[in-house]
Amino acid sequence: xxxxxxxxxDGLVTGLLxxxxxxxxxxxxxxMGVLNFAHASFYMLGAYFAYQISIALGFWMxxxxxxxxxxxxxxxxxxxxxxxxHQYGHVxxxxxxxxxxxxxxxxxxxIWGKNQMPYNGPEILNFTAFAxxxxxxxxxxxxxxxxxxxxFLGLLYVLTKTRVGMIIQAALSYPxxxxxxxxxxxxxxxxxxxxxxxLAGVAGVIAGPVLxxxxxxxxxxxxxxxxxxxxxxxxxLWGALVAxxxxxxxxxxxxxxxxxMEDILNGIGISTPENLDDNxxxxxxxxxxxxxxxxxxxxxxxxxxIFRPAGLFGKRIQ
Amino acid sequence: xxxxxPRTDIPKGAKPSEQIxxxxxxxxxxxxxxxxxxxxxxxxxxxxxxxxxPQLFTNNSALTIMNQMSITIVFALAYNxxxxxxxxxxxxxxxxxxxxxxxxMHIMNMSDFFASIPLVILPVFGGLFGMGLAMIVGSFSxxxxxxxxxxxxxxxxxxxxxxxxxxxxxxxGEEGVSGDRTYAQPFFGVEFLQQEEVYYLTAxxxxxxxxxxxxxxxxxxxxxxxxxxxxxxxxxxxxxxxxWVRYYSFVASGFFAGVAGGLFAINYEILTEENLNTASxxxxxxxxxxxxxxxxFGPIIGAIAFTLLQTVLSLSTELWAxxxxxxxxxxxxxxxxxxxxxxxxxxxxxxxGKAGKLVMPYIKTxxxxxxxxxxxxxxxxxxxxxxxxxxxxxxMTIFWTTFDSHSLMPWIIAGALTLIGLGIARATAPALKxxxxxxxxxxxxx
Numbered sequence: 001x002x003x004x005x006x007x008x009x010d011g012l013v014t015g016l017l018x019x020x021x022x023x024x025x026x027x028x029x030x031x032m033g034v035l036n037f038a039h040a041s042f043y044m045l046g047a048y049f050a051y052q053i054s055i056a057l058g059f060w061m062x063x064x065x066x067x068x069x070x071x072x073x074x075x076x077x078x079x080x081x082x083x084x085x086h087q088y089g090h091v092x093x094x095x096x097x098x099x100x101x102x103x104x105x106x107x108x109x110x111i112w113g114k115n116q117m118p119y120n121g122p123e124i125l126n127f128t129a130f131a132x133x134x135x136x137x138x139x140x141x142x143x144x145x146x147x148x149x150x151x152f153l154g155l156l157y158v159l160t161k162t163r164v165g166m167i168i169q170a171a172l173s174y175p176x177x178x179x180x181x182x183x184x185x186x187x188x189x190x191x192x193x194x195x196x197x198x199l200a201g202v203a204g205v206i207a208g209p210v211l212x213x214x215x216x217x218x219x220x221x222x223x224x225x226x227x228x229x230x231x232x233x234x235x236x237l238w239g240a241l242v243a244x245x246x247x248x249x250x251x252x253x254x255x256x257x258x259x260x261m262e263d264i265l266n267g268i269g270i271s272t273p274e275n276l277d278d279n280x281x282x283x284x285x286x287x288x289x290x291x292x293x294x295x296x297x298x299x300x301x302x303x304x305x306i307f308r309p310a311g312l313f314g315k316r317i318q
Numbered sequence: 319x320x321x322x323x324p325r326t327d328i329p330k331g332a333k334p335s336e337q338i339x340x341x342x343x344x345x346x347x348x349x350x351x352x353x354x355x356x357x358x359x360x361x362x363x364x365x366x367x368x369x370x371x372p373q374l375f376t377n378n379s380a381l382t383i384m385n386q387m388s389i390t391i392v393f394a395l396a397y398n399x400x401x402x403x404x405x406x407x408x409x410x411x412x413x414x415x416x417x418x419x420x421x422x423m424h425i426m427n428m429s430d431f432f433a434s435i436p437l438v439i440l441p442v443f444g445g446l447f448g449m450g451l452a453m454i455v456g457s458f459s460x461x462x463x464x465x466x467x468x469x470x471x472x473x474x475x476x477x478x479x480x481x482x483x484x485x486x487x488x489x490x491g492e493e494g495v496s497g498d499r500t501y502a503q504p505f506f507g508v509e510f511l512q513q514e515e516v517y518y519l520t521a522x523x524x525x526x527x528x529x530x531x532x533x534x535x536x537x538x539x540x541x542x543x544x545x546x547x548x549x550x551x552x553x554x555x556x557x558x559x560x561x562w563v564r565y566y567s568f569v570a571s572g573f574f575a576g577v578a579g580g581l582f583a584i585n586y587e588i589l590t591e592e593n594l595n596t597a598s599x600x601x602x603x604x605x606x607x608x609x610x611x612x613x614x615f616g617p618i619i620g621a622i623a624f625t626l627l628q629t630v631l632s633l634s635t636e637l638w639a640x641x642x643x644x645x646x647x648x649x650x651x652x653x654x655x656x657x658x659x660x661x662x663x664x665x666x667x668x669x670x671g672k673a674g675k676l677v678m679p680y681i682k683t684x685x686x687x688x689x690x691x692x693x694x695x696x697x698x699x700x701x702x703x704x705x706x707x708x709x710x711x712x713x714m715t716i717f718w719t720t721f722d723s724h725s726l727m728p729w730i731i732a733g734a735l736t737l738i739g740l741g742i743a744r745a746t747a748p749a750l751k752x753x754x755x756x757x758x759x760x761x762x763x764x
Contacts, residue, residue: 088654103643295480298473
């Protein structure tokens with residue numbers, strides 16, 4: 001029971017982190033209709049910028065400045081890169097962001113090298129918040145949860161309750177009409193792109209000390225983020241939240257409980273073959289859940305795409 | 319000559335001399351969509367070239383590069399069957415080549431069976447396995463194109479790549495599967511011990527598969543793939559199931575990807591997880607797009623250029639992936655037609671006989687531009703050396719000159735070269751633009 005609680009908290013942290021990335025990505029998708037492959041790269045940039053700033057000014061300034069920098073870079077990419085490629089169609093746009101992801105990874109290696117950076121959380125949060133039967137929960141994790149929930153609530157408020165949010169929502173659905181009403185739609189798009197990448201930057205800043213700040217960090221998280229928004233339904237903020245939490249919990253639980261394929265198969269009435277070592281399915285029989293924890297999201301995504309292409313909460317099918 | 323003839327139907331106000339006249343009875347003047355190769359000539363030239371290349375470049379490293387190039391050509395052409403001809407963007411195409419290659423490795427290790435077949439037909443088995451996998455995956459992934467297809471391909475690619483460390487019996491785990499190609503039945507006495515013999519095998523397969531893929535693109539199903547790419551709804555109204563058209567393209571592409579995997583197995587005699595992962599899938603996307611997806615020969619150019627770039631640059635700089643990435647991004651942003659598109663842009667000028675007018679403006683703009691870019695590369699390299707070289711190691715060598723990267727002078731020279739080069743290129747660009755529109759408009763002195 002206690003272990004379940006610990007896992008619930010761990011899964012919640014992972015899920016909320018994923019959500020900060022997928023929220024921006026799904027907003028950008030509903031705006032431009034294109035998946036931004038470089039989204040996780042902005043997350044990585046956030047972590048590296050925050051590391052560089054934290055050396056000089058400390059963690060809190062990093063948390064403040066790094067996302068702003070990332071957002072500005074993101075807006076620049078939209079203004080001078082994506083907007084140009086947009087005229088060629090969707091596939092070149094997708095390929096552009098893919099190339100951008102490669103380039104940012106190379107750039108980061110160029111500037112900071114290939115090793116992991118000694119980027120740490122603030123001293124003030126370096127204590128144990130509480131313990132559940134011997135498993136201590138660090139205060140930093142609680143801080144991560146609060147930041148993510150705060151951002152989600154803020155985003156929800158801005159998008160649904162404010163004038164700016166209304167204009168953004170209108171611009172997503174009817175850009176021409178909104179333009180005719182006198183709003184600068186390209187500017188809105190640039191702003192949304194900037195805010196989306198800045199959110200990814202925030203995620204990078206607070207995840208860097210926990211998950212490590214190294215050039216492969218974008219690649220590790222990158223494809224999982226797509227999986228998340230595809231499962232949740234492209235363009236749906238609630239879908240992104242549900243899918244992020246789902247993936248966070250599934251992977252955490254699969255890793256901490258060692259369920260073996262042999263037990264499952266025996267349980268449903270298939271007996272273990274006698275000389276397992278010579279059997280061609282020996283690898284299948286010896287599967288364990290920690291082994292497949294990292295590919296469970298992909299299996300889930302393929303199944304969802306086959307049976308419900310719009311995703312859990314998605315409305316439109318591309 | 320009647321006015322009904324569309325070729326000579328002259329619009330009002332135009333002089334007869336200003337018309338671009340084409341004569342469909344001449345092969346060189348026939349315009350056909352998607353291809354420059356109209357006759358047998360390019361194929362014969364390519365075959366002869368492939369045959370005499372080992373005589374020109376005899377050392378082993380050149381043979382290795384050419385083998386690598388040939389395999390990439392087959393793979394890139396197979397990939398372009400999806401991306402260019404079918405409009406399907408796949409992020410996990412390496413798995414079909416990889417699975418074909420792994421199957422070939424297992425056949426190599428089945429000593430009795432392997433001894434009874436000649437090595438030259440081994441890629442067919444790779445192709446069949448790649449095709450088999452494509453048939454399974456395609457049955458659900460080709461239902462829709464666009465983002466859904468791309469995401470399924472990514473998911474399946476990641477799944478199979480992850481399986482490679484789990485299913486050790488087939489993928490061999492971390493160390494992969496290795497074998498020995500020389501145990502096959504000798505083919506007319508050739509046992510493929512030498513790199514050169516392998517080269518001829520690969521070259522033959524390049525010609526065969528390229529020809530087959532070209533012919534495929536000329537069949538009705540190949541043409542329908544183009545139609546479905548451009549307007550699936552209209553294709554449906556014409557009575558074609560766009561889903562099945564996509565499926566056939568996908569399966570055929572899987573076959574040729576598997577052939578490329580089989581060639582890889584023969585050439586390197588080892589396959590690992592690296593042949594399956596997303597990075598390999600990304601590279602083949604890069605290669606194909608760099609070459610140009612709009613033309614059949616685009617991926618061939620892309621494969622040649624990329625392999626050269628990879629081998630030559632990676633020998634001289636650690637940052638080659640950075641340059642390749644920049645080049646790729648520049649291609650997407652400025653030349654979405656790729657290298658093949660750049661070449662084909664000049665066809666109208668040649669047809670008008672005005673290509674000569676472009677030579678001088680090109681030299682005036684591109685030469686300073688190239689110098690400027692080299693200067694920029696020098697600056698990048700110097701920065702890299704300044705930051706990452708061991709302490710005390712101040713000497714660095716680029717462009718055959720050795721200097722101290724911590725002194726000011728080289729920085730000034732490189733910076734000045736960059737600024738002047740790019741500045742001149744910028745200043746002469748309008749003249750090039752004028753020359754370009756002049757060369758592409760009919761009429762005037764020619």
